[in-house]
Amino acid sequence: MAQTNLEKQINILDYALSSLWRRRMKSLNVLLVFAAVIFLLASFQMVTQALSDKAKQVLVYTPEITVQKMSAGRQEAIPLAYRDKLARIFGIRRVVPRIWGYYFDEVLLANYTVMGMDVEEMPEGSRLDTTLASGRMPTPDEQGRVVIGHSVKKALDLEGRTTFSFFRPDLSLKAFTVSGEFSRDTDILTNDLIVMNLADARDLYAIPAGMVTDLCVYVANPKEIDTIARKISEALPSVRVLTRPQIQKTYQVVFGWRSGFGSICLLSALAAFVILAWDKASGLSPEERREIAILKVLGWETSDILAVRFWESVIVSGLACILGITAAYIHVVYFAASLFRPVLMGWSVLRPDLHLLPRMAAGDILLILAFTVIPYLAATVIPAWRSATVPADSALGG
């Protein structure tokens, strides 16, 4: 009995396949549109996941607490003297001064992020030099040495040379020599970054001695970040205190908001497709009515005809899923998600050329299946009930 039932399902599946083949142009059109919808959804999901993962991965290198001076709601230089006040707070392991700024290249219309910091002062485990692909970080007494990100190298066309110059505020030129490059794994943060020692950054931006833009605070126990941040706010009321979890949360919220917005647009496209599929499945051509009536006279039950429709939908949606997800993977890995880059990464003037590695967990695949295959099955099988109840006697004459 079980063997016969299995054989029956195989026969019905075989008939469903031949039925799809007979209407191959129609089936192909549905398959391609469905695959395109899944491709868009899966690409979006993959690129959002990849960006979030990457952000999480590289934010490990950011300081646990960043302290900035605020005046009239705007950031201004912070005196190095604050360093001593911070050092007295129990639980702080180290305070490292930093100059953080941007440099707009008017020739290339690119915006670089410049960071001046004496890397050797950073505590072990948080040091930026562990993120280098080649070379080394400049020491405090090495003048004009920099480490650059991937896009900076490309933008400055530094393939054949290692030197370049930037303008100081008084329009005099300051020359730099590249002493290292960041790894592409940290692209999301270091892509447009130029790191130099504190003295060079102070010279480039003409920041007076004894002043920096931020103080980077490293704590002894990461579980106490929030407590220490509160202590800093109490000790120095005029400063803004940014913690690493806050920055991480900001990144997640930004990607979450953007992907949410994108997903709503894509789900609207999916809904339109499902409505179209429902409409198509509800209407029966005279040939389809005739075929159903013939099958019923020949001993097919209504449930057998429904099973044919079900298998047809499973085959179409299964193939569309495989096609859509594969195309999405290729789109994200080999074409760097070029369709969604303007939506997800459209802030920088220097377009980040990220090397994304998509992550697709079983949960994500199930989510895509739930949002695509299940509505499609419902939209095609439920109206098929109406088709399957075509009376068998309509195959007979008058």
Next chain:
Amino acid sequence: MLIELSGVSKIYNQGRANEVRALTDIDLGVEQGSMVCLKGPSGSGKSTLLAIIGCIFPPTSGKAAIAERQLARLPDRFLTLHRRETIGFIFQRFNVLPELTVLENITLPLLPLGVAPKERKLRAQELLERFSISHRAQFPAGQISGGELQRVAIARALINNQPIILADEPTAHLDTTLSREFMEIMQQLKATGKTIVIASHDPLVFEHPAIDRTVTIKDGRIHVP
């Protein structure tokens, strides 16, 4: 009696404004191994009677017993199961699916029975050879001649070795030669013990010597001249 109808009536859309009485008080018995022709003009109720005998729907009233099974009040699912085992249908215009191959068309009734592909092919080939159309097995049914199409339809009606063959106006779209050929095949089937009921108003059918009895239907009733 293999087919026994007593006081059978059929009313479509009963109780509604578009109610149609298709059959009234039909009494009919068909013995096993006989060939009966239901004769009458279009709209006389022949196809309705054939549909009741073919277990497509039960009568509105009266008793209908096909192969010792009472059809009245039998749920749709059981009617289908009974039809699968008992009835082979030959339709007007033969009703094959033109995009399927001849072999696929013939084996259609076997798919919901869970018959394995090898067994299906074996049974179909036997019939294809019997009706001399084995060379057309892999042709799409839409590309074969009318005579071959007729034999495909007969082969499909016999694939599950059902004891009763019902044919609905089988010669309506055939020329004289093919109509005669059809009746010869029916005669051969009768000789093998099949019970055959043909609905037709074609003299080539109802005047054929193999027909044991002709039943005239007029306005939904059996007409006794």
